[in-house]
Amino acid sequence: MPLVFGDKRFDAVTGELVFDQFATDGFLGDKLTVNGKIQPxxxxxxxxxxxxxxxxxxxxFYRFVLRxxxxxxxxxQITQNGNLLEAPRTITQTEMWVAERNDIIVDFSAYPEGARLYLSNRLKMRSDGRGADRGSLLNPDLTENRxxxxxxVGAPVEDPSRVPLLFRPYPPVDLTESVRERTWTFTRRNGGWQINDRFWDxxxxxxxxxxxxxxxxxxxxxxxxxNLVSNGGGWEHPIHIHFExxxxxxxNGGRVPAEQNGRLDVYRLVGNGRVRLFMRFRDYPDPTAPHFHRGKSGRYVMHCHNTVHEDHAMMATFNIVPG
Ligand SMILES: [Cu+2]
Structure with missing residues (x-):
């Protein structure tokens, strides 16, 4: 069952969806939707x-709890960013930034008929759009946070499904494979957003x-x-790297938190934060292959997935070329 979480804002008079083209910091809705419905x-x-x-x-962003x-x-939790974990993880909360995908199994056989459970959010967002307010948590039992x-419903049903104890181990990281170290800095300038001091064009x-x-x-x-590096200001950026x-x-200079240990394509960058990644570039549409348009081969983007930052140019292209 896909569960798509998005916050929306509606015009009080017309009831139409509202979006502010001139808010470059971020856009927060006042209604929380799941699969397009408000708190269903x-x-x-x-x-x-x-x-x-x-x-x-x-x-x-959200920090989900099941109440x-x-x-x-x-x-x-069995996947992170769409990839299976090495082993299922029993969790009582999971934080998800924009564009993150987690597969979560809930076993309702433990609850009686008529029980009501709530998937609630505990993460408070800063009203200025910079990211989460890390100073306090929301009350998960207030209606507004459910x-x-x-x-x-119903009597117990047969459920032959089993959660495996293990999935496949990740391939080991061999740092000697690295041929180059590269740093991408994420900054704010003139109300827009830059990577390595450039607006994407x-x-x-x-x-x-x-x-x-x-x-x-x-x-x-x-x-x-x-290295993905943020130069501060309290901004939080979910950095999404395409293709690989x-x-x-x-x-942030320390160990990788368990919650972010996986095969990832979204990386959480907090103010003054930095993440260090091992990236392998194994493939690309071959420019010489006749079934690909040569001129379009091998170009991929990375961008902030606070979609408002992305739309105000926090994006960069990287090109995979023959080795
Ligand atoms: Cu951003």
Whole structure:
């Protein structure tokens, strides 16, 4: 069951969706929706369900908890950013930034008929759009913080599904494969957003003529260390790198938190934060292959997935070229 989380704002008079083109910091809704409905409910049988959570933003992050009878209840996380974990993780909360995807299994067989559980949000967002307010947590039992209500119906049902104890281990990271270290800095300038001191320009940065642009060129079948660096201001950026997934080596100079240890394509960058990644570039549409348009081959983007930051130019193109 896909669960798509997005916050919306409606015009009080017309009831139409509202968006502020001139708010470059971020856009927060005053209504929380799941699969396009404001705080809906779902009837569930007394068995396991596999939910695929997706946070579509545009700027809102969440810390989800499953509430029943005044306490957090266990959930089983099996994927992060769409990739299976090495082993299922029993969790009582999970934070998700924009564009993150987690598969979460909830076993409703433990609850009686008529039970009502709530998927609630505990993460408070700063009203200025910079990111989350890390100083306090929301009360998950207030109606305003309940995103989705589960209504348990019926007698127990047969559920032959099993959660495996293990999935596949990740390939080991071999740092000697790295041929280059590269740093991407994420900054704010004149109300817009830059990567490495540049606003993205599709006509320049993504032009076919830039395919061999040596600035952001990576070689196929090599690995690199990428540092994503934020220069502060309290801004939080979910950085999404297209095409290849990476492994996080360090998070803000320290160990990678368990919650972010996985095969990732969204990396959480907090104010003054930095993440260090191991990236491998194994493939790309071959420019010599006849079934691809040569001029469009090998160009990929990375961008902030606070979609408002992205739309105000926090994006960069990198080109994968033959090794
Ligand atoms: Cu951002």
């Amino acid at each position: 409910y779902m009837e569930v049988e007394r068995r396991k369900y596999r939910f695929r959570f997706l946070n579509v933003g545009p700027s809102h 029943y009878d005044g306490s957090n209840r266990p959930m089983t 995103l989705l209500e589960f209504r348990v 599709a006509d320049i940065d993504h032009a076919a003529s830039r395919l061999l642009n040596p600035v952001n060129q990576v070689r196929r079948n090599t690995a690199e260390i990428w 997934e990476g492994r996080m080596l360090r998070y």
